[in-house]
Amino acid sequence: MRVWFIVLMLAFSTLGVQAKEAAPxxxxxxVEKRLVDISSELRCLVCQNESLSGSRAxxxxxxxxxxxxxxxxGKSDKEIMGFMVDRYGDFVRYRPPLKGSTxxxxxxxxxxxVGGLSALVLYLRRRNKAIEDAPLxxxxxxxxxxxxxxxxxxx
Amino acid sequence: MNRFLWPLIGFVxxxxxxxxxxxxxxxxxxxxxxxxxxxxxxxxxxxxxxQSFSPQDMxxxxxxxxxxxxxxxxxxxxxxxxxxxxxxxxITLVGLNYKEVRGDGDxxxxxxxxxxxxxxxxxxxxxxxxxxxxPYSLSVLDLDGRVxxxxxxxxxxxxxxxxxxxxxxxxxxxxxxxxxxxGKILPLVAELSK
Numbered sequence: 232m233r234v235w236f237i238v239l240m241l242a243f244s245t246l247g248v249q250a251k252e253a254a255p256x257x258x259x260x261x262v263e264k265r266l267v268d269i270s271s272e273l274r275c276l277v278c279q280n281e282s283l284s285g286s287r288a289x290x291x292x293x294x295x296x297x298x299x300x301x302x303x304x305g306k307s308d309k310e311i312m313g314f315m316v317d318r319y320g321d322f323v324r325y326r327p328p329l330k331g332s333t334x335x336x337x338x339x340x341x342x343x344x345v346g347g348l349s350a351l352v353l354y355l356r357r358r359n360k361a362i363e364d365a366p367l368x369x370x371x372x373x374x375x376x377x378x379x380x381x382x383x384x385x386x
Numbered sequence: 387m388n389r390f391l392w393p394l395i396g397f398v399x400x401x402x403x404x405x406x407x408x409x410x411x412x413x414x415x416x417x418x419x420x421x422x423x424x425x426x427x428x429x430x431x432x433x434x435x436x437q438s439f440s441p442q443d444m445x446x447x448x449x450x451x452x453x454x455x456x457x458x459x460x461x462x463x464x465x466x467x468x469x470x471x472x473x474x475x476x477i478t479l480v481g482l483n484y485k486e487v488r489g490d491g492d493x494x495x496x497x498x499x500x501x502x503x504x505x506x507x508x509x510x511x512x513x514x515x516x517x518x519x520x521p522y523s524l525s526v527l528d529l530d531g532r533v534x535x536x537x538x539x540x541x542x543x544x545x546x547x548x549x550x551x552x553x554x555x556x557x558x559x560x561x562x563x564x565x566x567x568x569g570k571i572l573p574l575v576a577e578l579s580k
Binding site: 276277279289290293294297316317318319320321322 | 412415416417418419485489530531532535536537538540541
C-alpha cells in the first residue's frame with residue numbers, strides 16, 4: 232500500500248516540472264565553442280553573479296542567440312564585446328577595460344595594500360625608536376638582575 | 387587619547403561606507419545609452435497593427451518610452467502611476483510591449499506560429515488596457531525582444547526619457563514611482579521642452 236503511494240507520488244511529481252526544450256543542436260561546433268568562450272566573459276544582468284554562458288535567464292537565452300548569429304555573420308570577438316558594452320555598459324564584462332572610471336577598481340586593492348604596509352612599517356619603526364629611547368636606569372637594572380638570578384622568585 | 391581616537395575614526399568611516407553600500411541598488415546598472423541617440427526601430431502598433439511606429443516619428447518632441455508587458459508583475463504595480471502620469475499634458479508616453487508572448491513562462495512560444503503569436507499579443511495587450519486603462523499615446527509590439535536588446539533592457543519595466551533630438555537623457559530601471567516622476571521625470575521633461 233505504502234509502496235504504491237510512493238510510486239504514485241513519484242509519478243505525479245514530474246507533472247509540475249516544465250523543462251524548456253533543448254535548443255536545436257548546433258550545426259557547427261566551432262561556433263558553439265566561441266559562443267561559450269565569449270559568453271563566459273560576460274555577466275548575466277538578470278542574475279548578476281552568473282556568467283552569460285551558464286545562465287538560464289530568459290534574457291541570457293536571447294543574448295546567446297544574438298551572439299551566435301553575430302558569430303555566424305563573421306563578427307570578431309572585439310565587435311561582439313562592443314555590441315554588448317554599447318548596450319549594457321562595462322559592467323557586463325567580468326574584466327572591465329582599464330580607463331579613467333575603472334582606475335580605482337583596478338588599482339584600489341593595490342593602493343590599500345601599499346597603504347596598509349606603509350602604515351605598519353611606520354608604526355614598527357616608531358615603536359622601535361620608543362623602546363631604544365628608554366634604557367633601564369641603574370636601579371631598574373639592578374632589580375632585574377636580582378630577579379633573574381634569584382631562584383626563589385619562581386615559587 | 388590618540389590611541390583610541392584613530393580606531394574610532396576608522397570604525398566610523400567603515401560604518402558610513404557600509405551604510406552607503408546598503409543604500410545602493412546593485413541591480414541598477416548605469417546605462418551606457420544615456421546621452422546617445424535612441425536606437426532606431428520600426429514596429430507594429432497595438433492600436434493599429436497594420437501601421438508601424440519608429441522613434442523618428444517623434445523628432446522634435448520630448449517623449450517617454452516605457453517597456454512593459456502583461457506578464458510582468460512590477461508592470462502591474464507601476465501601471466496606475468503611468469495612468470496618473472499620462473494625465474499630465476507635458477507627458478507623451480509610448481509603450482514598448484516587450485516579448486508579450488515569449489516572455490510569459492506559461493506559453494511555449496516555439497509551438498505557435500508567428501501569426502498566432504502576434505494575434506495573441508494584440509489580444510492580451512488590448513485586454514490589459516481595457517482592464518487597467520491605457521496611459522500610452524501608442525504602444526508597439528517587440529515580439530522577439532530584439533529592440534529591447536538594442537535599448538539594453540534587462541529588467542522590465544524600464545522607462546526612457548528621449549529629447550527633441552532623439553537622444554536618451556534618462557533611464558529608470560524598475561517600476562516608475564510617483565517620487566521619481568515628480569522629482570526627476572517632470573523637471574527633466576520641462577527643461578528639455580524649453
